Amino acid sequence: MKAPSPSVVAALPQYDLGAQIGHGGMGVVYSAVHRPLGRPVAIKRLPGILAEDRRMSERFEHEARLLARLDHPHIVPVYDYVQNNGEHLLVMEKLDGGTVWSRFTEVGFTPAQTCALGLAMLSGLHAAHGAGVLHLDVKPKNLLFTAGGVLKVADFGISQVVSEGATLMTHGGQVLGTPAYLSPEQALGNPLSPAADVYGAATVLYELLSGRLPFDSGGGPLAMIQRHVHQEPRPLTDVPAPLARVVMRGVEREPVRRYRNAETFAIDLAGAAAEVFGADWLMRVGTPVHLSPQVAAASSRPATGSVIPRETLNIPVRGTMVEATPPVRLGQQTLVPARDLIDGQEPRPARWFGLAAALLAAVMVALPFSLPASDVPVLAVDLSKPVVVPVADGVTSAEFDIWAAGFSVARTAGVVADGRATFELPGAARWVVGGAVDAAVTTNTGVTEYSLQPPQNPMISIMGVGSGVLLLFTFAYLESLLRSLRRRQSGTAAVVASAPLGFGLGVAVLVLPSVLLRVAPGLWPAVACGVLGASAAVCTAVATRRAAASRASAAAGT
Structure with missing residues (x-):
């Protein structure tokens, strides 16, 4: 261990100084003994910057007086404070029990x-705080x-x-x-x-x-x-x-x-x-x-x-x-x-992320209204009753398929008689379909596609109610995440969680207008809207997080 410098020894004539026993950014500590009392002490040599700044030196002298008045069982007592030839030295109780x-x-x-x-x-901290x-x-x-x-x-x-x-x-x-x-x-x-x-x-x-x-x-x-x-x-x-x-x-x-x-x-x-x-x-x-x-x-x-x-x-x-x-x-x-x-x-407020989020959201909302109308025949039937579809001569068997956004809703075999095929759909199918879905009749002679449009109000179907609930749920949950980001109560996890919520929001944005407009929702448009929604949500979350950090930094500077 390093021995104290001659200037430190000269500043403390009543002490026998030993080796260095500690160091850190706020100074170096030496062991010592006060000769008249025979008392072991620790000498802290404070940073040399104190000697270079008169104002700082005066402030520390004032602080040392406060420290010397602190008398508490859980505070290391300060016995003396010495300024001499540029040295600033605190004399404290020497503790041998380690840290x-x-x-x-x-x-x-x-x-x-x-x-x-x-x-x-x-x-100890509370006692010191009470002394200022x-x-x-x-x-x-x-x-x-x-x-x-x-x-x-x-x-x-x-x-x-x-x-x-x-x-x-x-x-x-x-x-x-x-x-x-x-x-x-x-x-x-x-x-x-x-x-x-x-x-x-x-x-x-x-x-x-x-x-x-x-x-x-x-x-x-x-x-x-x-x-x-x-x-x-x-x-x-x-x-x-x-x-x-x-x-x-x-x-x-x-x-x-x-x-x-x-x-x-x-x-x-x-x-x-x-x-x-x-x-x-x-x-x-x-x-x-x-x-x-x-x-x-x-x-x-x-x-x-x-x-x-x-x-x-x-x-x-x-x-x-x-x-x-x-x-x-x-x-x-x-x-x-x-x-x-x-x-x-710290990143600046993410204006580009905000602009990207707005653009992606605009495209997502416009996409359901820009899809081309189907050119297949419309089959307007009440699904709560048997579905009757005309078939060509020579048809001996027929199968009816219904699907929405690429997922099968129902499939059933029909009875062919007198140039017609009659299909009895499962009970659940009548409650699933809302607005319009894709349908096809497959016979032994070929396949005929239809746009199936039940006459009932589309919002009493699972497609209508489900897409509305999904839209409200994902929007509310996204707003909750953004609120936590604005308050700086969440971090990266909230940004990551916004992606699946945005995807669900995008799918709902496609399905709900499709139901109301009686347009059959397709798989790839649904995926595209979901991706747009996820991207818009992530960009919004990043922009919100960075804007909150920027506001905090600006407030700290005022």
Whole structure:
């Protein structure tokens, strides 16, 4: 490990400094001992950019005073803050119990242990929020253990001072901070509140309970940030439902839909844990946790339903992922707000998709009215009665076929006598046919085609009612999908689901006018209308999704 630089040693004459014990985008940490007191401490050397910006340096000095006043069992205490010859150094309690990340990847945590750690984390966050300090970099590596197993939250406020609440990136895509736990509003540089830390804490709980993150981690930091901003997190499966509901509320994309503060989050988490593990769960876990009276009461609330068997919840969940994002070294690098890069890569409003959808829909609607009229003879008969068709001399056998859009509706053999063939159709056939369908009489001398047009009102048939119901159903369901896309509650799955719905809508658009106009619907026109409908629906869904993303980005910039 690297030894501290001479400037750091000179700035701390009362300390014996040891080797480097940690590093990240927000600074480097050294072990040390305060000689007069013999107290082990950790020295955090803050990024050199603080020394280069007087305004930032003054802001951090103010933040350090706030941090020094924080006195809470689940917050790493700050003993001193030193500025000397360009060095900015925080002197903190030294914790020897490792981090949540190290234990998570080595031995893992049971769901009950995770809930206890979550309550400790939220307790520390709520105390800091009450003092006016946001963390903005909540992650397993910033959750440390004492030798006695008490969890403490470290590195409050550093991210906010260095980046002024925004997420900064290099032009190469490296992120100052940890994109896996980043709230959407922080990525976009929007005003921040305790809800940003609620998001980070909920993401940590999601990972500790399931062993994975709410979003895919591939594609690099910028792609990860874009997922947080524009996509919904994956549902938390294989986790007891009461816990999953609480955590998923914590990772809602919109801040107003999350818990309003860390304590309300903790109350619901404690209640869900009591429901799953039993009222004495926290005592059995044995993890030291300092709770407010409201959270303590929720943690011992009697279960309203059956408690999940304990043996099914005693298997630890281990982390198998490694941090793929190297920390950004501040110094001479040019940093820009992540929102600028996100906006630069986010597709513009899809006007072309909207125009394509309108054109495809227009062709789909016009197609049923442009089909040529059939030139075969019309056979107007009441299908509820025997169908009589004249036949040529010499015909000894006859068969009657009815089909619509290429699908057989009925087929029956007839009785030939006195130059006529009489057919008794199945009972269901009379209710299927509406408007007009194709029909053919096949005899031993040849085939004669007809356009079969029953005199009954076509809308009392299955073809009429069915096409109307299909039209209303597919249209309503498509509108529901588009509404969810406009509200950014759905993503790619809604776009994919729009294709079969559009196909069904296109088929209904062909069949219903055909029934009313008494034109026999053909197979290939039905397929063509279905394809046009599917294409129009997908284009509309893509245009709606991109327009919603564009509006969100524009709103973030105001």
